[in-house]
Amino acid sequence: MDARILSVDALAAEIPDGASLAIVRDQGGAPMAAVRALIARGAGNLHLIGVPVLGLSGDLLIGAGAVRLYEGAAVTLGEYGPAPRFVAAVRAGKIALKDSTCPAIHAALQAGEKGLPFMPLRGILGTDILKHRTDWKTIDNPFAKSGDPIVLLPAIKPDVALIHAPKADRLGNVWIGRERELLTMAHAAKTTLVTVEEIVDGDLMADEALAPATIPSLYVAGIAETKGGALPNAMPGGYGEDAAAIRDYVRSAASEAGFEGYLARLGISRKRAA
Amino acid sequence: MSVQGPARREEILIATIARLLEGLRHVATGASSPIPGAAALLARHRSGGRLRISVLGSRKNAPFSNGGVELFDIAAQGRLDAFFLGGGEIDGEANINLVGTGDYPRTDVRFPGSFGSAYLYFLVPRVILFREEHTKRVMVPRVSFISAPGTSPEGVYRPGGPIGLLTGLCWFRFDRAKKRFTLESVHPGVGVDEVRAATGFDFDCPAAVPSTPAPDSETLALIRGPIGAEIAETYPAFAERMFGTKAA
Numbered sequence: 001m002d003a004r005i006l007s008v009d010a011l012a013a014e015i016p017d018g019a020s021l022a023i024v025r026d027q028g029g030a031p032m033a034a035v036r037a038l039i040a041r042g043a044g045n046l047h048l049i050g051v052p053v054l055g056l057s058g059d060l061l062i063g064a065g066a067v068r069l070y071e072g073a074a075v076t077l078g079e080y081g082p083a084p085r086f087v088a089a090v091r092a093g094k095i096a097l098k099d100s101t102c103p104a105i106h107a108a109l110q111a112g113e114k115g116l117p118f119m120p121l122r123g124i125l126g127t128d129i130l131k132h133r134t135d136w137k138t139i140d141n142p143f144a145k146s147g148d149p150i151v152l153l154p155a156i157k158p159d160v161a162l163i164h165a166p167k168a169d170r171l172g173n174v175w176i177g178r179e180r181e182l183l184t185m186a187h188a189a190k191t192t193l194v195t196v197e198e199i200v201d202g203d204l205m206a207d208e209a210l211a212p213a214t215i216p217s218l219y220v221a222g223i224a225e226t227k228g229g230a231l232p233n234a235m236p237g238g239y240g241e242d243a244a245a246i247r248d249y250v251r252s253a254a255s256e257a258g259f260e261g262y263l264a265r266l267g268i269s270r271k272r273a274a
Numbered sequence: 275m276s277v278q279g280p281a282r283r284e285e286i287l288i289a290t291i292a293r294l295l296e297g298l299r300h301v302a303t304g305a306s307s308p309i310p311g312a313a314a315l316l317a318r319h320r321s322g323g324r325l326r327i328s329v330l331g332s333r334k335n336a337p338f339s340n341g342g343v344e345l346f347d348i349a350a351q352g353r354l355d356a357f358f359l360g361g362g363e364i365d366g367e368a369n370i371n372l373v374g375t376g377d378y379p380r381t382d383v384r385f386p387g388s389f390g391s392a393y394l395y396f397l398v399p400r401v402i403l404f405r406e407e408h409t410k411r412v413m414v415p416r417v418s419f420i421s422a423p424g425t426s427p428e429g430v431y432r433p434g435g436p437i438g439l440l441t442g443l444c445w446f447r448f449d450r451a452k453k454r455f456t457l458e459s460v461h462p463g464v465g466v467d468e469v470r471a472a473t474g475f476d477f478d479c480p481a482a483v484p485s486t487p488a489p490d491s492e493t494l495a496l497i498r499g500p501i502g503a504e505i506a507e508t509y510p511a512f513a514e515r516m517f518g519t520k521a522a
Contacts, residue, residue: 025342027331052342053387074372074387078306079511082386090374090384097379101392101421103346110343122350123393125430126423130392132378147429180341236333 003172003217008224011193012037015160018068020047022109022158022189026055026078026233028179031164033229034195039064039263042270049158050075051109051181052102056233056249059083062095063259064270071098071156073105080246084253099129104153106181111155112188124151161189164229165215166238168196172217173204177237186219195226197238277498277517281488283442284309284516285497286461287406289489290440291358292316294402295325298355302328302345305389308512310358310404312505316497328354332508346390349397352433356400359391359436363417364403366475367453368424368436370395371417378419388421395422398434403448408441410474425453444469445486446477454478459486 006014012034015021024030028051035057043066050058050072058075061067063085075086089095104121111119118137124130125138130151141148163182168174174194176182186192192215204214230238232245252262263270281289291313295301301317303310307330314327315335328345329335338344348354361370362385372388374381395401405412426432439446439455443464446455456478460469466483489497502517513519 028342053389072387073389076306076386079509082384087384090379090381093380099373099379099387101388102390103343103393106341106343106346121393122431123396123422125396126420126426127388127392128373128378128420129388148431149429150431178339178341180339181343182341184341184343 002170003168003220004222005170005199006222006224008033008037008195008226008229009041011195011222011224012041012043014193014222015043015162017043018045018047019159020049022049022051022156022161022185023054023057024051024163024179024181024185025053026057027236028181029164029166029230029235029238030055030057030233031162031195031229032057032231032233033226034162034164034193034224035060036266036268039066040268040270044068047071049156050105051185052100052105055083056246059085059253062086062089063253063256064263065094067095069096069098071100071105073100073102077246077250080250084250085259088256098135099132101129105156106184108153108156109181109184109188111153112157113184116155118152118154120150120152122150125149156188158185158189159191161185161192163192163215164195164226164235166196166235167198167200167204168194168220168223169200169202169204171203171205172220172223174215174220174223175204175210176213176215178213179236180213183215186215189219191221192219193222194220195224195229197227197229197235199223199225281494282516283461285494286486286488287440287442288313288316288497288501289493290445290486291402291404292320294400294437295356296320298325298400300326300328300354301356302330302354303358304330307358307404308505308509309406310402311508312497312501315501315504316493319496319501329508334507346393349394349434354398356402357394357398358402358404359395359422360403360405361391361412361417361421363412363414364405364439365414365417365424366455366477368403368439368448368455369417369420370403370422370424371419372421373419375418381419391422394434395436396426396432396434400437401434403436403439405439406442408443408469408472410472413441413472414474424448425450443472456480457483459484461486462488
């Protein structure tokens with residue numbers, strides 16, 4: 001069965017307002033073209049999940065007013081500094097937060113992919129993260145002779161995993177390389193939407209070297225070909241980041257007006273106010 | 275182009291961290307950590323290759339094949355001896371705050387977030403706290419948000435924790451039983467009074483505090499040569515500023 005090949009705008013239209021949406025960190029090849037398409041379609045009320053942290057993708061979505069709730073271990077532009085619209089939105093109380101820690105995001109997605117209600121995780125005890133995560137519970141390890149408190153995390157099952165990858169075939173198989181969390185995200189999510197650098201002929205699953213790093217078409221609801229789809233972020237194993245473009249964003253997004261000007265310069269006009 | 279002259283502050287920090295890593299099997303460095311990354315590369319060089327290092331963000335020096343979760347899994351497996359954590363705020367009991375100041379969630383100043391600190395601080399035996407900025411804004415009496423606690427009560431599974439705090443001014447050793455820092459050395463040109471004036475928490479201080487050893491000329495040449503070239507793969511901006519290394 002052939003995959004559904006869509007335009008990036010049509011792909012973004014498949015993500016409904018209010019959806020929980022998982023996106024990988026900037027360094028993992030973030031779906032930046034799809035994020036811009038989401039903003040252009042005026043997406044709103046999203047529960048955005050950073051796997052396990054976000055950078056430019058998260059700051060753009062938050063700045064555009066598309067996000068109701070952010071769940072993740074951080075939002076930062078790394079060497080380029082703080083994420084300006086995230087910081088402003090937190091200070092203004094414009095987004096709700098589920099502050100987490102990186103391995104908790106990974107473990108909760110693993111619970112999701114196994115169809116388990118929760119996953120235990122070491123650490124976390126005595127933190128203010130735990131104090132504010134009323135959805136997390138602490139129990140005593142039932143296998144210990146006594147005591148041994150351990151934190152339980154409810155499974156994360158995103159409505160959508162939005163992924164950018166190096167290549168897909170026309171059957172809908174997606175080669176992800178060494179970014180294994182993309183596989184976990186696809187397993188845990190109800191549906192996975194993918195942009196790729198290129199769509200290739202043949203069957204990626206038929207290649208013994210590629211198959212172990214491939215998301216089978218089983219999980220994939222739609223694919224859009226977007227060459228340079230991670231820019232201005234880097235694409236692992238592909239191209240480097242566009243430092244000048246990221247610096248331009250950092251300068252622009254220092255104010256709300258500057259952020260709107262940045263979107264306008266990219267030619268993004270929102271269909272409706274978020 | 276090669277850098278000349280006496281050791282600069284960053285080079286003293288790199289050499290100091292490398293000494294703290296002597297004799298270990300495996301050290302990893304996290305996001306935005308050029309100085310620990312360079313120190314790990316130096317320590318590996320010194321160990322004759324016995325020290326395994328994992329520099330997050332590097333392709334050549336991050337031998338993982340199971341995605342972002344693998345660093346955390348190897349920590350839980352006991353395969354990671356040392357890691358680095360920082361914080362927007364650090365207090366005298368080694369609690370660290372990576373979330374923000376003021377009333378959560380509407381913090382006045384929002385930091386990026388806790389990353390893996392709430393987990394790795396518990397599981398990695400030798401966590402080196404590292405923060406170049408040593409001011410009362412960072413070194414506070416009590417953090418406003420605990421991303422990860424310096425110590426845990428009896429009965430909490432915690433094979434890991436802090437061994438000390440390295441700043442732009444000094445090196446503090448941490449005593450987990452006493453829950454206190456001791457000033458162990460001040461960097462060349464820094465006085466104990468200066469450290470005291472810049473620190474918002476109490477710490478123990480011996481009558482005479484030695485100076486942090488500056489790297490010898492051979493170590494300095496290593497840092498400015500092969501180590502600078504190697505760290506440029508992951509931190510090109512840092513390598514260019516420090517060592518004049520041009521990105522390949």
